[in-house]
Amino acid sequence: MTPILDISHIDMVFPTPKGPFTALKNVDLKISKGEFVSLIGHSGCGKSTVLNIVAGLYQATTGGVVLRGKEVTEPGPERAVVFQNHSLLPWLTAYQNVELAVKQVFGKTKTKTETKEWIEHNLKLVHMDHAMHKRPDEISGGMKQRVGIARALAMQPDILLMDEPFGALDALTRAHMQDSLMEIQNELNNTVIMITHDVDEAVLLSDRIVMMTNGPAATIGEILEVNLERPRERLALAEDTDYTHLRSEVLRFLYEKQRKVEDISSVKKSKAKKRNDKNQHHAA
Amino acid sequence: MSNAASITEGRDIKLTATSILNAVFERGVKVALAPVLGILAFLMIWSLAAQNIHTSLGQFPGPTDVWQQFGSLYNEHTTERTKATAFYERQEKRNAARVAKDPTYVPKIRAYTGKETYFDQIVTSLITVMSGFILAALIAIPLGIAVGLNSALRSGFNPIIQIFKPVSPLAWLPLVTMVVSAVYVSNDPLIAKSFLNSMITVTLCCLWPMLINTSVGVASLDKDLVNVSRVLRLPALKHVQKIVLPASVPMIFTGMRLSLGVAWMVLIAAEMLSQNPGLGKFVWDEFQNGSSSSLARIMAAVITIGFIGFLLDRGMLALQRFASWDKDSAAA
Numbered sequence: 001m002t003p004i005l006d007i008s009h010i011d012m013v014f015p016t017p018k019g020p021f022t023a024l025k026n027v028d029l030k031i032s033k034g035e036f037v038s039l040i041g042h043s044g045c046g047k048s049t050v051l052n053i054v055a056g057l058y059q060a061t062t063g064g065v066v067l068r069g070k071e072v073t074e075p076g077p078e079r080a081v082v083f084q085n086h087s088l089l090p091w092l093t094a095y096q097n098v099e100l101a102v103k104q105v106f107g108k109t110k111t112k113t114e115t116k117e118w119i120e121h122n123l124k125l126v127h128m129d130h131a132m133h134k135r136p137d138e139i140s141g142g143m144k145q146r147v148g149i150a151r152a153l154a155m156q157p158d159i160l161l162m163d164e165p166f167g168a169l170d171a172l173t174r175a176h177m178q179d180s181l182m183e184i185q186n187e188l189n190n191t192v193i194m195i196t197h198d199v200d201e202a203v204l205l206s207d208r209i210v211m212m213t214n215g216p217a218a219t220i221g222e223i224l225e226v227n228l229e230r231p232r233e234r235l236a237l238a239e240d241t242d243y244t245h246l247r248s249e250v251l252r253f254l255y256e257k258q259r260k261v262e263d264i265s266s267v268k269k270s271k272a273k274k275r276n277d278k279n280q281h282h283a284a
Numbered sequence: 285m286s287n288a289a290s291i292t293e294g295r296d297i298k299l300t301a302t303s304i305l306n307a308v309f310e311r312g313v314k315v316a317l318a319p320v321l322g323i324l325a326f327l328m329i330w331s332l333a334a335q336n337i338h339t340s341l342g343q344f345p346g347p348t349d350v351w352q353q354f355g356s357l358y359n360e361h362t363t364e365r366t367k368a369t370a371f372y373e374r375q376e377k378r379n380a381a382r383v384a385k386d387p388t389y390v391p392k393i394r395a396y397t398g399k400e401t402y403f404d405q406i407v408t409s410l411i412t413v414m415s416g417f418i419l420a421a422l423i424a425i426p427l428g429i430a431v432g433l434n435s436a437l438r439s440g441f442n443p444i445i446q447i448f449k450p451v452s453p454l455a456w457l458p459l460v461t462m463v464v465s466a467v468y469v470s471n472d473p474l475i476a477k478s479f480l481n482s483m484i485t486v487t488l489c490c491l492w493p494m495l496i497n498t499s500v501g502v503a504s505l506d507k508d509l510v511n512v513s514r515v516l517r518l519p520a521l522k523h524v525q526k527i528v529l530p531a532s533v534p535m536i537f538t539g540m541r542l543s544l545g546v547a548w549m550v551l552i553a554a555e556m557l558s559q560n561p562g563l564g565k566f567v568w569d570e571f572q573n574g575s576s577s578s579l580a581r582i583m584a585a586v587i588t589i590g591f592i593g594f595l596l597d598r599g600m601l602a603l604q605r606f607a608s609w610d611k612d613s614a615a616a
Contacts, residue, residue, distance in 0.1 A: 065583055075514040087508035091530045091609030100526060105515045135609075157514075 004191055005054070005159055010063035012049050023049050025217035026063075029210060031159070034189045038202040040250065041212030041221075042260040048197045050212075051161050054193065055081050067158060071077055077105045080152035082162040086144040094147040095132040098122060101151045122154040123147070124155035142173040146180070153188070162194040166201065175234065178204060186231055199250045203243060204232060211253045216259060218255045221258060224249055321592025345580035350587065354582040361401040368396040400561060406588065409562035412479060413551045413596075417544055423487075424494035425536060429528060431495070432502025445496060454488035457558055460484045464614040485554045490543040497542070501535025502528055527570050530609065537604040544600055548593045563589055 012024035023046045031037055031235070039047045052058040054065050056075035065072040067079065075081075088097045098119045102110070110118060123132045126146040136144050145165055152160055165181075166174040178201055185205075196202050202209045209224040226246055228237065239241040327347050337344035345353075379391035400408070431441050464480050505528060513527045555564025567585050570578045605611065 055511075055515065057514065074517075077515060079515070081511070081515050083508050083511065085508065087506075087512050087525065089509065089512070089530070091533075096388070101516055104518060111323055 002032075004033040005069055006066040007031075007050070007054065008063050008066060010050075010053060010060040011051065012046070013061040014108065022217045023215055024060075025210070027219055029220060031191060031193065033191055036185060036192045036194070036205055036207045038192065038206040038209045038213060039195045040197070040199070040202050040209055040254070041218070042214055042254065042258065043197070045212045046218040047212055048163055051081075051163050051195055054159070055079050055161050059141050077101070077155040078158045080155040080157035080160055082102065082145075082148050082152045082160065082165045084164045084167055086136070086141075086148040088144055088147055088151075089134050093133045093135050094123060094128055094139070094150075097117060097136075097147055098151045098154050102154050103205060105155045118154065122150040125153060125187075125203050126150045126180060140173075142169050142177055145169065145177060149181070149184075153184070153190075157190070159191045162192065164195050164197065167197060174198070174201070179234065181205065182230075182232060199247055199254070202250060203228075203246050204234065204237065209250060211250065211258075214258050222253055222272040327338075330590050337577065341574055341579055342576050345583050347579065348482065349580040350583045353577060353584045356577075357402040357584060361403045364398055364401045367398055367539075371396045371398075402566060402585075405561060405563050405566045406592070407550060408479075409555065409564070410592070412482045412560075412562060413486055413544075416483040416551070417547050419483065420487040420490030420543065421494060424539075425498050428495045428498025428536075428539075429502050429524065429532070430503050432532070433524075433528065434497035435503075438499065438503065441499075445492060449492040449496070453485050454553055454557060456483050456488050457481070460488070461558060478558065480508050481558055482551060482554050482560040482562065486547045486551050489550045490547045493542040493546065494536070494539040497535045497539025499531060499533030505531050506513055533608050534610040537600070537608055541597065541600045541604070544596055546591065548589075548596055552589055
């Protein structure tokens with residue numbers, strides 16, 4: 001099967017006052033249609049940079065991204081982004097926020113009634129049809145993120161890019177959103193790249209987990225295939241041996257192979273060492 | 285047992301009733317009573333102080349003198365109006381009579397040239413301040429958006445803004461006056477020069493707060509919203525219309541409110557200095573006039589100016605509440 005998206009040997013070098021800083025080195029990844037891929041790694045490892053390059057918001061220094069045989073040079077609605085902090089326009093209602101996207105993408109091809117139906121359909125998909133005429137400041141954080149997802153889905157993207165979509169939510173809301181996302185994924189079978197910090201989230205949602213090494217010059221460390229059967233059930237999986245195994249694989253990568261050494265350690269070495277030992281202990 | 289329970293309940297209800305009454309009373313004191321008391325105290329101190337200040341134009345006016353002057357200003361206004369109507373009636377009759385005698389006669393209509401009343405001056409001042417303000421908004425808001433969007437333009441404009449912002453617009457007044465009389469040459473001027481002078485002065489002082497606030501509002505646009513716009517591939521104009529403008533509306537309104545407040549203060553001073561018609565001229569004329577009622581009339585003007593300034597600010601606030609999505613920034 002030919003991949004829909006080819007992230008081909010990208011390097012990312014940022015110019016800084018102290019000289020060039022290599023954030024990414026030789027990141028290479030192929031994603032097939034309908035695949036759900038998570039990017040996981042410690043903060044500062046360049047996960048978001050990868051996503052932003054795929055989105056077209058950044059340009060890779062060398063290498064490039066090819067989507068459906070076409071090189072990505074600028075942002076576009078076929079690579080819809082769900083931003084970490086929802087990024088809804090605060091002066092528009094949920095409906096109007098989705099409408100802005102739909103009108104921009106389908107303004108010429110959809111009639112007025114089709115447009116309205118499509119907006120409402122997408123809001124229904126994320127269970128926001130009851131509050132679609134409310135403005136972002138009138139709804140909760142989880143609901144805002146739902147609208148953000150509806151806006152992205154409404155663009156009918158070739159690939160959906162999610163930048164820590166549930167990172168700012170509390171644990172219960174997050175679980176709820178993950179279930180919703182699986183339900184939507186079951187229905188639409190989108191191609192998705194999602195950045196996450198959350199090991200459980202990665203295992204629960206993904207077909208593949210791409211684990212990144214620490215920066216600078218971060219790259220893909222390991223790729224883990226998640227062959228758990230779908231639909232997946234949070235409670236059932238909690239006891240599942242395959243699930244626990246996959247989970248510990250990711251944890252081992254993050255906390256053993258790519259243990260993050262904090263900068264403060266240089267100032268107070270002994271203290272930091274203690275803390276690190278403790279972290280390791282927790283992880284194991 | 286049940287009896288005891290009902291008694292406690294009853295007491296609870298009574299307690300809440302009294303506490304509600306107390307809350308209502310407290311609110312009433314804060315909302316209605318306190319301001320009234322404040323005004324009364326002010327009037328008392330004023331009248332006491334006024335009795336002890338003796339000027340070359342007589343005793344300093346107390347509240348009652350000022351109140352009387354409000355009355356006489358109103359009377360003067362109505363007399364002037366009746367005189368004007370009488371004048372126009374006479375003119376019409378005279379013209380009709382001449383046309384009846386000689387059908388080829390083209391009647392001349394002359395405007396009434398009576399003195400401007402206090403209320404005419406208020407209207408003139410209001411028209412001047414609003415025209416200057418609107419002209420400034422028409423220049424400053426689009427310019428502010430351009431400056432806010434483009435960082436090169438921003439660094440280019442910054443020194444100019446920083447240098448001209450602290451200049452009192454009154455320093456511009458002589459220059460404006462000379463330039464207007466040099467450039468605006470017309471035998472039959474549609475707009476009076478004096479009006480232009482005050483209007484441009486007002487514009488010059490309104491420009492900066494609006495320009496700065498608009499450009500800061502635009503420049504501090506959330507980067508995520510810009511990214512949303514990029515992902516949607518909004519064309520430049522639509523980007524400004526759908527994202528930039530609404531996002532900076534709260535800041536634009538803040539700038540407009542600041543501007544209008546300053547404009548009103550500056551206008552009065554400009555009118556005094558340049559003898560342009562308006563409330564400022566009224567104050568200056570009364571000062572030069574030096575009659576026994578002058579001080580009371582000036583005091584009446586001071587109160588009027590304050591009151592109008594207050595109303596202008598409230599008007600802006602109401603407009604902001606109506607037009608801005610961010611109701612928090614429109615708090616008093």
